[in-house]
Amino acid sequence: MKKVHNFNAGPCVLPSPAIAAGIDSLKDFRGSGMSVVEISHRSKDWEAVMNETETLWRELLDIPGNYKVLFLAGGASLQFLMVPFNLLEKKAAYLETGIWAKKAFKEAQILGGDKAVKVASSADRNYTYVPKGYTIPADADYFHITTNNTIYGTEIHTDLNSPVPLVADMSSDVMSRPVDVTKYGLIYGGAQKNVGTAGVAFIIVREDILGKVTRPFPTILDYRTHIQNGSMFNTPPVFPILIMNETLKWVKAQGGVPGVYKKNVEKAAALYNEIDRNPLFTGTAEKADRSLMNICFVMNKGYESKEEAFLNYAKECGMVGIKGHRSVGGFRASVYNACPKESVEALVQCMQEFEKNNK
Amino acid sequence: MKKVHNFNAGPCVLPSPAIAAGIDSLKDFRGSGMSVVEISHRSKDWEAVMNETETLWRELLDIPGNYKVLFLAGGASLQFLMVPFNLLEKKAAYLETGIWAKKAFKEAQILGGDKAVKVASSADRNYTYVPKGYTIPADADYFHITTNNTIYGTEIHTDLNSPVPLVADMSSDVMSRPVDVTKYGLIYGGAQKNVGTAGVAFIIVREDILGKVTRPFPTILDYRTHIQNGSMFNTPPVFPILIMNETLKWVKAQGGVPGVYKKNVEKAAALYNEIDRNPLFTGTAEKADRSLMNICFVMNKGYESKEEAFLNYAKECGMVGIKGHRSVGGFRASVYNACPKESVEALVQCMQEFEKNNK
Numbered sequence: 146m147k148k149v150h151n152f153n154a155g156p157c158v159l160p161s162p163a164i165a166a167g168i169d170s171l172k173d174f175r176g177s178g179m180s181v182v183e184i185s186h187r188s189k190d191w192e193a194v195m196n197e198t199e200t201l202w203r204e205l206l207d208i209p210g211n212y213k214v215l216f217l218a219g220g221a222s223l224q225f226l227m228v229p230f231n232l233l234e235k236k237a238a239y240l241e242t243g244i245w246a247k248k249a250f251k252e253a254q255i256l257g258g259d260k261a262v263k264v265a266s267s268a269d270r271n272y273t274y275v276p277k278g279y280t281i282p283a284d285a286d287y288f289h290i291t292t293n294n295t296i297y298g299t300e301i302h303t304d305l306n307s308p309v310p311l312v313a314d315m316s317s318d319v320m321s322r323p324v325d326v327t328k329y330g331l332i333y334g335g336a337q338k339n340v341g342t343a344g345v346a347f348i349i350v351r352e353d354i355l356g357k358v359t360r361p362f363p364t365i366l367d368y369r370t371h372i373q374n375g376s377m378f379n380t381p382p383v384f385p386i387l388i389m390n391e392t393l394k395w396v397k398a399q400g401g402v403p404g405v406y407k408k409n410v411e412k413a414a415a416l417y418n419e420i421d422r423n424p425l426f427t428g429t430a431e432k433a434d435r436s437l438m439n440i441c442f443v444m445n446k447g448y449e450s451k452e453e454a455f456l457n458y459a460k461e462c463g464m465v466g467i468k469g470h471r472s473v474g475g476f477r478a479s480v481y482n483a484c485p486k487e488s489v490e491a492l493v494q495c496m497q498e499f500e501k502n503n504k
Numbered sequence: 505m506k507k508v509h510n511f512n513a514g515p516c517v518l519p520s521p522a523i524a525a526g527i528d529s530l531k532d533f534r535g536s537g538m539s540v541v542e543i544s545h546r547s548k549d550w551e552a553v554m555n556e557t558e559t560l561w562r563e564l565l566d567i568p569g570n571y572k573v574l575f576l577a578g579g580a581s582l583q584f585l586m587v588p589f590n591l592l593e594k595k596a597a598y599l600e601t602g603i604w605a606k607k608a609f610k611e612a613q614i615l616g617g618d619k620a621v622k623v624a625s626s627a628d629r630n631y632t633y634v635p636k637g638y639t640i641p642a643d644a645d646y647f648h649i650t651t652n653n654t655i656y657g658t659e660i661h662t663d664l665n666s667p668v669p670l671v672a673d674m675s676s677d678v679m680s681r682p683v684d685v686t687k688y689g690l691i692y693g694g695a696q697k698n699v700g701t702a703g704v705a706f707i708i709v710r711e712d713i714l715g716k717v718t719r720p721f722p723t724i725l726d727y728r729t730h731i732q733n734g735s736m737f738n739t740p741p742v743f744p745i746l747i748m749n750e751t752l753k754w755v756k757a758q759g760g761v762p763g764v765y766k767k768n769v770e771k772a773a774a775l776y777n778e779i780d781r782n783p784l785f786t787g788t789a790e791k792a793d794r795s796l797m798n799i800c801f802v803m804n805k806g807y808e809s810k811e812e813a814f815l816n817y818a819k820e821c822g823m824v825g826i827k828g829h830r831s832v833g834g835f836r837a838s839v840y841n842a843c844p845k846e847s848v849e850a851l852v853q854c855m856q857e858f859e860k861n862n863k
Contacts, residue, residue, distance in 0.1 A: 147537030153544045156742060164539050168530050171523055178506030178824075180523050182701035182747065185512045185825055218703055219577035222738035226722040248723075255720050337739055342541035344577055344703040344741030361614050363585040364607075379581035380696055382703030383515060384743050388541065465537075466544055 150488035152478040153466035154295055154439060155317060155338040160483045162398075163341070163391035170387055181387055186380050194390055195375060201393035205401055208326050208349060215348040215371045216389065218382045220335030221245070221316045224346055225252040228289065228312055228331065230362045231355060233257045238285040238309070241266035242275055242301075243294035244472065249314060253289070264288070271473070272297040274431040283308045287330060287354070293318035295338075296470040298441030298477065299434040304328035310354045318438050319347070320396055321482055322406045330354045338438070339482045341389035344382045396482065405482045412480045412489045413437045419493045425451065425500050429473055443475030448503070455499055462495040509847035511837040512825035513654055513798060514676060514697040519842045521757075522700070522750035529746055540746055545739050553749055554734060560752035564760055567685050567708060574707040574730045575748065577741045579694030580604070580675045583705055584611040587648065587671055587690065589721045590714060592616045597644040597668070600625035601634055601660075602653035603831065608673060612648070623647070630832070631656040633790040642667045646689060646713070652677035654697075655829040657800030657836065658793040663687040669713045677797050678706070679755055680841055681765045689713045697797070698841045700748035703741045755841065764841045771839045771848045772796045778852045784810065784859050788832055802834030807862070814858050821854040 151158035170181035175190050184191055199214045208214060217223070225248055229237055239250040241263055253261035262285075265276035272294060281288045287310040293300040295317045302322075305311060310330025319332070320339045326332065331350045337343040348368065355368055364370050370378050399405050417435060420428045420442045427445040430436065444452050452475065459467055459476075469475040478492055510517035529540035534549050543550055558573045567573060576582070584607055588596055598609040600622055612620035621644075624635035631653060640647045646669040652659040654676045661681075664670060669689025678691070679698045685691065690709045696702040707727065714727055723729050729737050758764050776794060779787045779801045786804040789795065803811050811834065818826055818835075828834040837851055 146532045147535065149537040151538055151542055153542065156542060156545060156739065158542050159539065164530055164541065167541075168527050171527050171530070173505045176506065178508040179510055180518065182523065182526075183510055183512065183515060183517050186515060186702070218579065218582070218741075220738050222724050223577070226724060252722055252724075255722055335739060342743055343545070343739045344744055363611055363614055365581050365585065365611075379579050380515065380694060380702045382577075382741060382744065384701055384747075385703055385741065388743075 149463050149465045150491050151465050154479045156343050157338055157479055157481050158483045160392055160395035162395050163388055166391040167388050182384055186383060194387060198386060198390040205396055206326055212349050212351050213372045216376045216386050217346050217371060220346050221314055224333040225249040227366050229253040229256045230366045231368050232287050233260060234286050234358045236285045237261045238264045238282050238288045240264055240290045242291050243272045243297050246291040249289055273429055275299050275301055275434045281307050285309045287312045293436050293438050295439050297473060298430045298436045298439045300436035320402060321409050321438055323402050336389050341392045342385050344385035345389060409437045412486055415489050415493055416440050416478060419496050423496055423500050438481055440478045441469060441473055451503055458499050459495050464492060508822050508824045509850050510824050513838045515702050516697055516838055516840050517842045519751055519754035522747055522754050525750040526747050541743055545742060553746060557745060557749040564755055565685055571708050571710050572731045575735045575745050576705050576730060579705050580673055583692040584608040586725050588612040588615045589725045590727050591646045593645050593717045595644045596620045597623045597641050597647045599623055599649045601650050602631045602656050605650040608648060632788055634658050634660055634793045640666050644668045646671045652795050652797050654798050656832060657789040657795045657798045659795035679761060680768050680797055682761050695744060695748050700751045701744050703744035704748060768796045771845055774848050774852055775799050775837060778855055782855055782859050797840055799837045800828060800832055810862055817858050818854055823851060
């Protein structure tokens, strides 16, 4: 098998034991004589997987009992509308820190019109920072943030204090750093970065914030439907949930969230240090808001013409997925939990070699 | 590996070459050095899978160019509301042939209230038949049917003539028998019976029926969003789509839909013949409406007390998933495309042995 260093922004590199367990389950699920994709989702063995997965979430993030944990088909994009359907009655407040935050806001507007308000935005400087010093409206039903902005490489590093239920899209940084779940009303995200493969979303919701909207809305968009049915109102996305289960087991084996966080800090520091040291490159995000997950950089002034050459050289060195998103340009190295330190070291070496050959 | 005969109602037995291909792709996707769950969904190799999958659908069902083919996260339950969101303006007509049809109707009611009308129902006899002789309202935006009723074992065997766009949930019989797609406005379903694993739905829609509703509705629920983005508005459920792709290749290798249909007719005939011959058992669905996919039967009069004994005996013989749904009772053998003839023969033999020992 070709050796690559996978910096894809998501779907992305996953823990190899999780993939191996997925393969074993496809061959014969827990001695059933059937593949995991052939078993009934109402079987005891499958229910055990659902329960285990919930328990792992609760253990790893220290989720209190008054929060429910759901696993639903689809990704964050479906949650962009489920959040306002479930919570928006009189006012919804949004922080705009990137394209995904903007998309979430748009769905609140489609449902609620002027009831959806934008509290602050960093669009003025292409989302290279996280707005600060804004006031969260105390009469809002909730305040929505995107904790990590995959495209721009910015991250909200602390759990905000909010006078209203804080709703966070944590698609690209959940399980990568410690969070105090009790500071949030609802946390959601797609699995395909730190907690598995595409096709399933996680939702952690404090139950008392639900059931307050007065309009009727579709059954399957109601979180209470899924709470009542243990995330099995309809057939769950079996294989993505299995991979989530195995990915969480791997996180646990790494020393849980503190364990992966320590490695994430080291990996990000190694790469940011090289970006700051190497005269050919420069970071795009404000230093205080730099993401631990998505590290964005461009060619420094005077070296702009070398962009294509570096991309080609990096490719030769086995780097995959480091081309930046078109709205930022340059490069992006996504260094999620499962990205090994060796890949970061290889990228740093590649940048140093390129410097030597191009200065 | 334990030898079982898998009669699960869905998720269910899948073609072994499709599972084997899934395993290969998890190990190393098309020589990329990465697992299929680790690649970018924007990569050329993945786009090739999306295109191949669409082409297979078009070939196998002879889908004309004015129909679009979509693969969206989730299952049929999400389509229950996407259909009225996209199509319901003044009136939606529904045929109630079972619990799933009823659930689809409920979502139209939640959105449209009295605009959703039930044209006919077979609830009076526990959905053991398909209503006939009703009139489809000519002023409806669409007429919704469920072609196969998994729980009750009934099926609509012909493509109906409808004066308004015919919308069909074909979750449990798509690709099992020939259909004339041009008779339908929209066909949808979850993949987890005849076309793959849970987590993805297929939608085949005649494009001109879209864009006629005047109210705004969420972006991700709009079929046009997904048409414009080739089913990649957001990250698609990669692995379920891959399994769908491989399952369709298998259907093609069986001689396409005519090939699997021939086998399905033979399998169903073998089982229904035994049910009709064996004095211990009796079928629950009206003969004219018997499903080729889900074969429901109960203990015959006088033998009711033997139900548990037969279930145990069948289990001893390696039968999995033949307990009937609680709303029908008795037994249900789901004999989807990938269910081998040998499994049906084994079940028939099991019924005959049970007869010998219990008459």
